[in-house]
Amino acid sequence: xxxxxxxxxxxxxxxxxxxxxxxxxxxxxxxxxxxxxxxxxxxxxxxxxxxxxxxxxxxxxxxxxxxxxxxxxxxxxxxxxxxxxxxxxxxxxxxxxxxxxxxxxxxxxxxxxxxxxxxxxxxxxxxxxxxxxxxxxxxxxxxxxxxxxxxxxxxxxxxxxxxxxxxxxxxxxxxxxxxxxxxxxxxxxxxxxxxxxxxxxxxxxxxxxxxxxxxxxxxxxxxxxxxxxxxxxxxxxxxxxxxxxxxxxxxxxxxxxxxxxxxxxxxxxxxxxxxxxxxxxxxxxxxxxxxxxxxxxxxxxxxxxxxxxxxxxxxxxxxxxxxxxxxxxxxxxxxxxxxxxxxxxxxxxxxxxxxxxxxxxxxxxxxxxxxxxxxxxxxxxxxxxxxxxxxxxxxxxxxxxxxxxxxxxxxxxxxxxxxxxxxxxxxxxxxxxxxxxxxxxxxxxxxxxxxxxxxxxxxxxxxxxxxxxxxxxxxxxxxxxxxxxxxxxxxxxxxxxxxxxxxxxxxxxxxxxxxxxxxxxxxxxxxxxxxxxxxxxxxxxxxxxxxxxxxxxxxxxxxxxxxxxxxxxxxxxxxxxxxxxxxxxxxxxxxxxxxxxxxxxxxxxxxxxxxxxxxxxxxxxx
Amino acid sequence: xxxxxxxxxxxxxxxxxxxxxxxxxxxxxxxxxxxxxxxxxxxxxxxxxxxxxxxxxxxxxxxxxxxxxxxxxxxxxxxxxxxxxxxxxxxxxxxxxxxxxxxxxxxxxxxxxxxxxxxxxxxxxxxxxxxxxxxxxxxxxxxxxxxxxxx
Numbered sequence: 141x142x143x144x145x146x147x148x149x150x151x152x153x154x155x156x157x158x159x160x161x162x163x164x165x166x167x168x169x170x171x172x173x174x175x176x177x178x179x180x181x182x183x184x185x186x187x188x189x190x191x192x193x194x195x196x197x198x199x200x201x202x203x204x205x206x207x208x209x210x211x212x213x214x215x216x217x218x219x220x221x222x223x224x225x226x227x228x229x230x231x232x233x234x235x236x237x238x239x240x241x242x243x244x245x246x247x248x249x250x251x252x253x254x255x256x257x258x259x260x261x262x263x264x265x266x267x268x269x270x271x272x273x274x275x276x277x278x279x280x281x282x283x284x285x286x287x288x289x290x291x292x293x294x295x296x297x298x299x300x301x302x303x304x305x306x307x308x309x310x311x312x313x314x315x316x317x318x319x320x321x322x323x324x325x326x327x328x329x330x331x332x333x334x335x336x337x338x339x340x341x342x343x344x345x346x347x348x349x350x351x352x353x354x355x356x357x358x359x360x361x362x363x364x365x366x367x368x369x370x371x372x373x374x375x376x377x378x379x380x381x382x383x384x385x386x387x388x389x390x391x392x393x394x395x396x397x398x399x400x401x402x403x404x405x406x407x408x409x410x411x412x413x414x415x416x417x418x419x420x421x422x423x424x425x426x427x428x429x430x431x432x433x434x435x436x437x438x439x440x441x442x443x444x445x446x447x448x449x450x451x452x453x454x455x456x457x458x459x460x461x462x463x464x465x466x467x468x469x470x471x472x473x474x475x476x477x478x479x480x481x482x483x484x485x486x487x488x489x490x491x492x493x494x495x496x497x498x499x500x501x502x503x504x505x506x507x508x509x510x511x512x513x514x515x516x517x518x519x520x521x522x523x524x525x526x527x528x529x530x531x532x533x534x535x536x537x538x539x540x541x542x543x544x545x546x547x548x549x550x551x552x553x554x555x556x557x558x559x560x561x562x563x564x565x566x567x568x569x570x571x572x573x574x575x576x577x578x579x580x581x582x583x584x585x586x587x588x589x590x591x592x593x594x595x596x597x598x599x600x601x602x603x604x605x606x607x608x609x610x611x612x613x614x615x616x617x618x619x620x621x622x623x624x625x626x627x628x629x630x631x632x633x634x635x636x637x638x639x640x641x642x643x644x645x646x647x648x649x650x651x652x653x654x655x656x657x658x659x660x661x662x663x664x665x666x667x668x669x670x671x672x673x674x675x676x677x678x679x680x681x682x683x684x685x686x687x688x689x690x691x692x693x694x695x696x697x698x699x700x701x702x703x704x705x706x707x708x709x710x711x712x713x714x715x716x717x718x719x720x721x722x723x724x725x726x727x728x729x730x731x732x733x734x735x736x737x738x739x740x741x742x743x744x745x746x747x748x749x750x751x752x753x754x755x756x757x758x759x760x761x762x
Numbered sequence: 763x764x765x766x767x768x769x770x771x772x773x774x775x776x777x778x779x780x781x782x783x784x785x786x787x788x789x790x791x792x793x794x795x796x797x798x799x800x801x802x803x804x805x806x807x808x809x810x811x812x813x814x815x816x817x818x819x820x821x822x823x824x825x826x827x828x829x830x831x832x833x834x835x836x837x838x839x840x841x842x843x844x845x846x847x848x849x850x851x852x853x854x855x856x857x858x859x860x861x862x863x864x865x866x867x868x869x870x871x872x873x874x875x876x877x878x879x880x881x882x883x884x885x886x887x888x889x890x891x892x893x894x895x896x897x898x899x900x901x902x903x904x905x906x907x908x909x910x911x912x913x
Contacts, residue, residue, distance in 0.1 A: 184850045187808055277788075
C-alpha cells in the first residue's frame with residue numbers, strides 16, 4: 141500500500157525524503173489537516189464540520205461509526221486525525237477509538253456532552269489523545285493539529301531508533317512536511333504503540349512498571365512474554381492466572397492478562413481467516429517485532445515477519461508469534477530493535493469486523509491448524525510503514541521469506557504460527573488466500589525441520605562450502621554480517637534468516653527458504669540493490685529472490701529461490717530502498733548465521749505453536 | 763427601515779434572547795461567527811436542522827414515556843442526545859429542562875420525567891417561535907457586517 145496519499149508521498153520513499161519533498165507544504169501546516177469527524181447528531185456534525193472548515197482543515201463527516209471505519213480502512217493514509225462522539229447508536233465511540241488506534245494508528249479525539257470524570261477517564265484509558273466537552277468551541281478545534289504532530293514526532297523517534305540510520309535523524313518531526321498523511325502512516329504502526337504511550341505518559345516498553353493508569357501498555361517485550369507463556373501453556377489451556385505466573389511481571393494483574401488474552405484470541409482468530417492482503421508489507425510490523433524475535437523468525441518468525449512486513453501483522457502480533465514460536469531463541473538482537481510498545485489494542489485491533497480475512501483463508505494445513513485464523517493483516521493495512529518493511533527486509537533478506545511474507549500478508553500465517561507451524565510454504569503474497577495455495581509449499585517447509593536451523597553447527601559448514609563454492613565472496617560476508625548484526629537494524633531479522641538459512645543449506649535445498657525471513661518478502665526491490673553491495677552471495681541465506689543476494693550466493697540457493705518464486709517477486713514487502721542499505725540483506729543473514737553458529741541460541745525450531753519454520757521453508761517449492 | 767435600523771433590531775432581539783435565557787450567548791455567538799459568505803445563513807440552517815432532527819427524538823421520548831414499565835436507560839439515552847443537540851445551538855432553557863429530566867430519569871421517577879418533559883417541550887416550542895422571528899428579522903436586515911464581530 142502506499143502510505144502516502146498523494147500529499148507528499150514522502151512516507152513511502154524514505155525517511156530522508158521527508159524533508160526534501162514536503163518543505164513547501166510545511167509552512168501551511170496545519171492548514172489542510174485531514175479530519176474525519178463522526179457523530180450521530182446531525183446538528184453537531186454540521187456545526188463541527190463548519191468549524192473545522194473555518195480552521196482550514198479538510199473535513200469528512202460521518203454519522204455512523206461503521207461508515208467512518210470503512211472509509212478509514214479504505215484509505216488509511218487519507219486522514220490525519222479522527223474526532224468522534226462517545227455516544228453513538230451503532231457503535232460505542234470508545235470501540236471506534238480502539239479500532240482506529242489499533243488499525244490505523246491515528247490520533248483520536250473523543251467528545252461528548254457528558255463531562256463526568258468516569259467517561260473522560262475512559263477516553264484516556266482507551267487511548268484518546270484528547271477529550272472535548274460539548275458543545276465544542278472552535279478554539280478547541282483550532283489546536284487539534286498538535287496531536288497529529290505529537291504522534292508523528294514520536295514516530296520519527298521510533299523510526300530513528302529502529303533504523304538506526306542517519307536518515308531518521310533528519311526528520312525529527314513531521315510537522316514540517318506537509319505530507320501529513322505519510323507521516324501519520326509511516327508512523328502508524330510504530331506509532332500506534334506510541335500513541336498509547338503518549339497517553340500513558342511515555343513510551344515504554346516495559347509498561348508494567350510504568351503503569352500509571354489502569355490500562356496496561358503491552359509493549360513488545362511484554363507481549364512476547366505473554367505469547368511465550370501462552371505457547372508454553374498451550375493456547376487452549378492458557379488461563380490468565382497461569383499466564384500471569386509464567387510471565388512473572390511485577391505489577392501486572394490477572395485482569396490485565398485476561399483482557400489481553402481475550403484480545404489475543406480474537407486476534408488469532410482473525411489471523412486465521414486472513415484474507416489476501418497483498419503486499420501490505422509495507423508495514424512495519426515486522427520490524428518492530430523483530431527485536432526479540434530474531435531467531436524466532438526462523439521458524440515462525442519468517443512468516444510472522446513477512447506478515448508483519450506486510451503490515452498485516454501488527455507488530456506486536458508478529459513479535460508475539462515469533463516469540464511464541466521460537467521461544468525467543470537466538471534472538472540475540474532481541475531487544476535491539478526498539479519496537480515501540482505495541483499497544484495491546486493494536487495487536488488485536490484486527491478484530492475489526494470488517495475483516496474479510498477470516499473467511500478467505502483457511503489454509504489447509506498449516507495456516508489454520510489452530511483454527512485460529514486471524515486476519516491480522518487485514519487490520520493493519522497501511523500501518524506498516526515502508527520503513528518498517530525495510531527493517532524486515534534487512535533481517536530477512538532471505539527470499540524464502542518472501543514466500544512467507546506472502547503468507548504473512550494473509551495474516552493467517554501469523555496465526556498459524558501461533559497455533560501451529562506457520563505456513564511455511566505459503567506464498568501468499570499478500571493474499572491470505574494464497575496461503576492455501578501455498579499449502580503445498582508449506583508442506584514442504586514443514587518438512588524442513590526446524591532443527592535444521594539448530595544444526596547450525598553443521599550448517600555453517602555447509603553453507604560455507606556451498607557458499608564458497610558458489611560465491612567466492614561468501615566467507616567475508618560472515619564478517620559483514622556480524623557487523624551488521626550488531627547493528628540495530630532489524631536484528632531479529634538477521635537471526636531469523638540465519639535460522640532459515642541453516643535449514644536451507646542443510647536441506648540442501650538451497651531452497652531459499654532459509655532466507656525465509658519473511659523480510660524478504662517485502663523488500664525485494666530494496667534488497668536487490670543492497671544485496672549487490674555486500675557480496676550478496678552470501679545472502680544466500682537471505683535468499684531474496686529478488687535480491688541479488690539471492691545469490692544465495694551459493695548459487696544453488698539462488699536457483700532455488702528463483703524457483704520458488706516464480707514471479708521473483710514474491711511478496712516483497714515494499715521497503716523503501718533507500719532506507720536500508722544493502723548491508724542488511726545479506727549481512728544480516730550472515731550474521732545471523734554466524735551467530736547461530738556461535739551458539740546464539742540457535743534458531744530453535746519452532747516446535748511450539750508457531751511453527752513457522754522460518755521463512756525459508758516456505759519458499760521451498762515442492 | 764434602513765439597514766442600520768434593521769440590524770439594530772436584530773441585535774436587540776438577540777440580546778433579549780440572551781437576557782431571557784433562551785439562548786446561550788457564547789454558543790450562539792460561536793455559530794454566528796461561523797457564518798460567512800459561503801454560508802450566509804448558517805445559523806438559521808443549523809437551527810432548522812436541529813428542529814427537524816430533534817423532532818424525532820422528542821417523539822421517541824414521548825413514546826418511551828408511554829410505555830409501561832418505563833425504560834429509563836433508553837429514556838436517558840434519548841435525552842442525552844437531545845440535550846447535546848440543544849446545547850450545540852445554545853438552547854439554554856431547553857438544555858436546563860433536559861438536565862432536570864435526566865435527574866428524574868436516573869432516580870427512576872416516571873412522574874417527574876413526564877412532568878419535566880412537558881416543560882422541555884414547552885421551552886422547545888417557545889424557543890422555536892422566537893428564533894423564527896429572529897431569523898425573519900435577520901433576513902430582512904440583510905447580511906451582517908462581519909467587521910463588527912472580531913473573529
